[in-house]
Amino acid sequence: xxxxxxxxxxxxxAHRLNVPEWTAEQNKSFFGNCNNVNYxxxxxDLIVTVxxxxxxxxxxxxDMKVLSDLIKTQIEDRFDHxxxxxxxxxxxxxxxxxxxxxxxxxxxxxxxxxxxxxxKITLYETERNFVEYNGK
Amino acid sequence: xxxxxxxxxxxxxAHRLNVPEWTAEQNKSFFGNCNNVNYxxxxxDLIVTVxxxxxxxxxxxxDMKVLSDLIKTQIEDRFDHxxxxxxxxxxxxxxxxxxxxxxxxxxxxxxxxxxxxxxKITLYETERNFVEYNGK
Amino acid sequence: xxxxxxxxxxxxxAHRLNVPEWTAEQNKSFFGNCNNVNYxxxxxDLIVTVxxxxxxxxxxxxDMKVLSDLIKTQIEDRFDHxxxxxxxxxxxxxxxxxxxxxxxxxxxxxxxxxxxxxxKITLYETERNFVEYNGK
Amino acid sequence: xxxxxxxxxxxxxAHRLNVPEWTAEQNKSFFGNCNNVNYxxxxxDLIVTVxxxxxxxxxxxxDMKVLSDLIKTQIEDRFDHxxxxxxxxxxxxxxxxxxxxxxxxxxxxxxxxxxxxxxKITLYETERNFVEYNGK
Amino acid sequence: xxxxxxxxxxxxxAHRLNVPEWTAEQNKSFFGNCNNVNYxxxxxDLIVTVxxxxxxxxxxxxDMKVLSDLIKTQIEDRFDHxxxxxxxxxxxxxxxxxxxxxxxxxxxxxxxxxxxxxxKITLYETERNFVEYNGK
Amino acid sequence: xxxxxxxxxxxxxAHRLNVPEWTAEQNKSFFGNCNNVNYxxxxxDLIVTVxxxxxxxxxxxxDMKVLSDLIKTQIEDRFDHxxxxxxxxxxxxxxxxxxxxxxxxxxxxxxxxxxxxxxKITLYETERNFVEYNGK
Numbered sequence: 001x002x003x004x005x006x007x008x009x010x011x012x013x014a015h016r017l018n019v020p021e022w023t024a025e026q027n028k029s030f031f032g033n034c035n036n037v038n039y040x041x042x043x044x045d046l047i048v049t050v051x052x053x054x055x056x057x058x059x060x061x062x063d064m065k066v067l068s069d070l071i072k073t074q075i076e077d078r079f080d081h082x083x084x085x086x087x088x089x090x091x092x093x094x095x096x097x098x099x100x101x102x103x104x105x106x107x108x109x110x111x112x113x114x115x116x117x118x119x120k121i122t123l124y125e126t127e128r129n130f131v132e133y134n135g136k
Numbered sequence: 137x138x139x140x141x142x143x144x145x146x147x148x149x150a151h152r153l154n155v156p157e158w159t160a161e162q163n164k165s166f167f168g169n170c171n172n173v174n175y176x177x178x179x180x181d182l183i184v185t186v187x188x189x190x191x192x193x194x195x196x197x198x199d200m201k202v203l204s205d206l207i208k209t210q211i212e213d214r215f216d217h218x219x220x221x222x223x224x225x226x227x228x229x230x231x232x233x234x235x236x237x238x239x240x241x242x243x244x245x246x247x248x249x250x251x252x253x254x255x256k257i258t259l260y261e262t263e264r265n266f267v268e269y270n271g272k
Numbered sequence: 273x274x275x276x277x278x279x280x281x282x283x284x285x286a287h288r289l290n291v292p293e294w295t296a297e298q299n300k301s302f303f304g305n306c307n308n309v310n311y312x313x314x315x316x317d318l319i320v321t322v323x324x325x326x327x328x329x330x331x332x333x334x335d336m337k338v339l340s341d342l343i344k345t346q347i348e349d350r351f352d353h354x355x356x357x358x359x360x361x362x363x364x365x366x367x368x369x370x371x372x373x374x375x376x377x378x379x380x381x382x383x384x385x386x387x388x389x390x391x392k393i394t395l396y397e398t399e400r401n402f403v404e405y406n407g408k
Numbered sequence: 409x410x411x412x413x414x415x416x417x418x419x420x421x422a423h424r425l426n427v428p429e430w431t432a433e434q435n436k437s438f439f440g441n442c443n444n445v446n447y448x449x450x451x452x453d454l455i456v457t458v459x460x461x462x463x464x465x466x467x468x469x470x471d472m473k474v475l476s477d478l479i480k481t482q483i484e485d486r487f488d489h490x491x492x493x494x495x496x497x498x499x500x501x502x503x504x505x506x507x508x509x510x511x512x513x514x515x516x517x518x519x520x521x522x523x524x525x526x527x528k529i530t531l532y533e534t535e536r537n538f539v540e541y542n543g544k
Numbered sequence: 545x546x547x548x549x550x551x552x553x554x555x556x557x558a559h560r561l562n563v564p565e566w567t568a569e570q571n572k573s574f575f576g577n578c579n580n581v582n583y584x585x586x587x588x589d590l591i592v593t594v595x596x597x598x599x600x601x602x603x604x605x606x607d608m609k610v611l612s613d614l615i616k617t618q619i620e621d622r623f624d625h626x627x628x629x630x631x632x633x634x635x636x637x638x639x640x641x642x643x644x645x646x647x648x649x650x651x652x653x654x655x656x657x658x659x660x661x662x663x664k665i666t667l668y669e670t671e672r673n674f675v676e677y678n679g680k
Numbered sequence: 681x682x683x684x685x686x687x688x689x690x691x692x693x694a695h696r697l698n699v700p701e702w703t704a705e706q707n708k709s710f711f712g713n714c715n716n717v718n719y720x721x722x723x724x725d726l727i728v729t730v731x732x733x734x735x736x737x738x739x740x741x742x743d744m745k746v747l748s749d750l751i752k753t754q755i756e757d758r759f760d761h762x763x764x765x766x767x768x769x770x771x772x773x774x775x776x777x778x779x780x781x782x783x784x785x786x787x788x789x790x791x792x793x794x795x796x797x798x799x800k801i802t803l804y805e806t807e808r809n810f811v812e813y814n815g816k
Contacts, residue, residue, distance in 0.1 A: 289739070291737060291738060291739075293737070302738065302743075304745065366739070367738065367739035368739075369738070369739035369740055370685070370744075371683050371685065371734045371739055371740060371741050372734070372739040374683065375681060375683070375734070399688070400687060400688040400689070401685070401686070401687060401688075401744050402685075402686050403683055403684060403685045403686070403741075404683065404684040404686070404729075405681070405683045405684075408681075408682055
């Protein structure tokens with residue numbers, strides 16, 4: 001019996017969308033006010049979903065406490081109350097769009113999730129904008 | 137790398153569920169108070185989800201502003217503060233159930249989304265009732 | 273010890289904002305698309321708050337089931353799945369703005385709440401617009 | 409045209425996570441405070457999703473009222489305001505983890521849903537923890 | 545300049561409503577299924593609101609981290625994943641209605657809040673039922 | 681008849697909490713990771729509440745569209761997608777705590793609201809932290 005378990009968490013961060021290869025005008029035109037040179041920020045809401053078999057003894061697919069701790073040490077401690085562009089290794093070369101943040105989070109968590117489990121990331125940048133990535 | 141981006145929006149509309157081929161009694165019996173001859177209404181919450189490849193330069197799958205404008209011009213301007221049965225072409229011949237509204241919205245947006253992208257509609261009629269349609 | 277208890281409920285209705293003493297142009301100009309002649313609609317979220325002393329024996333200020341039943345019989349049964357302008361006595365002469373709906377609901381419930389208790393109505397017309405009325 | 413309709417409901421219940429084959433220490437160590445011998449409790453939020461063809465006449469995939477009544481008689485009446493471990497047949501031998509509750513609910517509803525329709529259960533144990541099961 | 549700051553938290557607990565001085569029939573009749581002898585449970589959502597002057601140097605009325613820690617040590621550690629009737633001193637003699645829980649929480653926090661600040665408790669027993677208490 | 685109307689809106693901004701008169705150590709110790717030199721950010725949710733008499737002709741206390749436009753021009757256009765410390769006049773000398781942001785917003789809006797109406801600001805910095813200010 002395959003089941004998915006999901007854990008919601010969040011982190012607050014500043015970011016700026018910018019492509020170094022483009023001119024200032026191109027960046028301003030393409031990213032609009034998300035290109036603001038002094039950064040802006042978001043409360044990112046993150047849902048991590050892991051899919052796999054239910055253990056017939058414990059009735060757990062995965063211990064939610066283990067998943068919650070993993071999100072804290074791998075994601076929250078890394079990104080919470082940070083400037084994604086300046087304070088993190090992950091976005092030194094990578095434009096911190098919602099899409100790229102979701103892919104980065106997936107890659108950071110993937111190595112800590114058993115190989116035969118499926119991993120999916122849902123990331124809300126605002127209440128009205130969100131992205132989903134499952135490594136495919 | 138394939139990712140889904142989603143944008144939430146909403147519109148407020150009146151509607152009435154009714155099948156012209158049925159008698160008044162049949163309609164009343166089948167649709168209950170949703171058949172009220174003078175209409176009732178809803179705050180429809182709409183989530184539009186588009187799936188495709190992330191552009192490696194910009195880090196966008198699709199510009200959320202473009203998607204948001206598309207929803208405004210194609211859906212909100214057409215249905216917001218309208219009587220779906222009386223004020224719209226789309227529901228002159230089509231019963232405005234949540235299912236049919238989702239299909240109509242999918243068809244209205246499909247032609248404006250690149251062909252190799254996948255499109256999914258989630259429509260909340262109330263906080264407790266919603267439907268999902270992806271064109272299959 | 274004085275405490276407030278609140279119960280959330282909802283009803284779905286169609287309405288149209290219009291002042292009969294004004295011309296069609298005045299109404300259109302003042303109420304915008306809320307003046308649509310064929311009506312539009314909302315999922316109204318209602319919070320009814322009653323304030324009074326906690327009964328020292330039962331530990332209840334008021335039985336939430338009693339309050340819930342009162343809201344059902346007095347408000348939901350009257351307004352749910354109705355056209356406020358056409359199907360209800362209360363809005364035959366009264367423009368169904370959120371403000372007026374809140375006042376009408378307060379008056380309908382007031383006579384069923386013990387006199388020494390305080391009554392407050394919170395009415396959400398949309399997720400972003402709401403009004404509060406307490407009879408003062 | 410295949411569409412999914414979903415209905416949200418909820419029930420409030422007490423439970424305790426415990427594996428009878430394990431020692432008290434093993435249970436305490438594995439389940440933490442979810443193993444509390446005197447039980448704790450949750451407001452379980454349940455989303456039932458049914459997928460199938462839209463009926464071309466009525467515009468319904470399934471009558472939401474029928475689905476709502478089914479959830480009430482099969483799930484809410486059985487589990488609401490109950491101690492899952494003590495008051496229900498289903499969890500006499502089954503550890504009431506969120507995963508197992510979702511599987512039990514799926515099995516209880518499956519026989520009442522037309523065979524050619526797909527059934528999915530989403531169960532929120534808290535606002536931040538939820539599971540999804542679709543019978544595969 | 546007087547301002548209110550609020551912090552949301554939550555705890556999951558089992559409880560049973562019962563008045564020892566009443567007969568089993570009276571309790572069953574008055575409290576309905578909340579009287580279930582084997583308990584049921586809730587995810588209690590708690591909002592603690594403190595009102596006072598803004599410190600002109602720091603711009604804080606109160607450090608939100610201090611308030612959050614206070615709620616954790618005084619309320620969450622005491623009630624989370626507990627059976628309120630059996631596992632806590634506070635509800636050995638007090639019927640754990642939402643009203644009484646709010647009053648108990650107010651009393652537990654009051655002594656830790658500066659005397660010239662105002663304290664208010666909002667407690668959600670379910671998404672639709674909540675109480676407010678401010679010590680008056 | 682006095683009524684309150686409220687309008688929700690939001691803006692996304694970066695900020696840093698810092699008191700220039702304090703040493704770096706004092707600031708770090710007092711504000712924790714909110715003192716991050718490279719800023720972090722939030723989705724600020726703003727509720728503006730205006731209280732006054734209902735106009736007996738229109739049934740409006742205040743036109744929600746007028747209030748919504750006022751919030752857009754005075755608050756959103758000023759703070760959305762900005763770095764509060766670097767990009768705004770208001771927080772050049774004022775530490776952008778939630779408390780101070782609420783006071784600044786109240787002062788910006790107060791002059792545009794009729795004098796005999798009451799104005800209240802509710803500002804959510806995160807889903808769990810919010811402040812309320814009414815000018816007293």
